[in-house]
Amino acid sequence: MSVDHVLAVVPVADFEAARAWYERLLGRPADNRPMEDLAEWQVTGSGWVQVFRDEERAGLGLLNLAVDDLDRHVADLAERGVEAGAIRAATKDVRLSTITDPDGNEVTFIGNFRVRY
Known part of the structure; x- marks a missing residue:
């Protein structure tokens, strides 16, 4: 099997409010x-x-999104009026910041993420 695209679906109740929020995010x-x-x-x-x-x-x-620079990403979110959660340590030097959308879906930004096999 060959997979061409991965689509992460976020279910929302108020579509227009969510669309605007995800545009800022x-x-x-x-x-x-x-x-x-x-x-x-x-x-x-x-x-x-x-x-x-x-x-x-x-x-x-x-929804988990690995980003290249978590500190800069959280600062950029704040400039767009989206307040991310506190950055916290996980394991293997990975850091996380979680935010909740207007419907309660959790979006976690992951810094220093490296796929290890």
């Missing part, structure tokens, strides 16, 4: 609006974040 408007209640941001070469109206599942999502 990701620093730009959606890259694609394929349906009325779906917005997509391409965050890596083949990785996408989708915000989708799904009232039954809203608030149950977990």
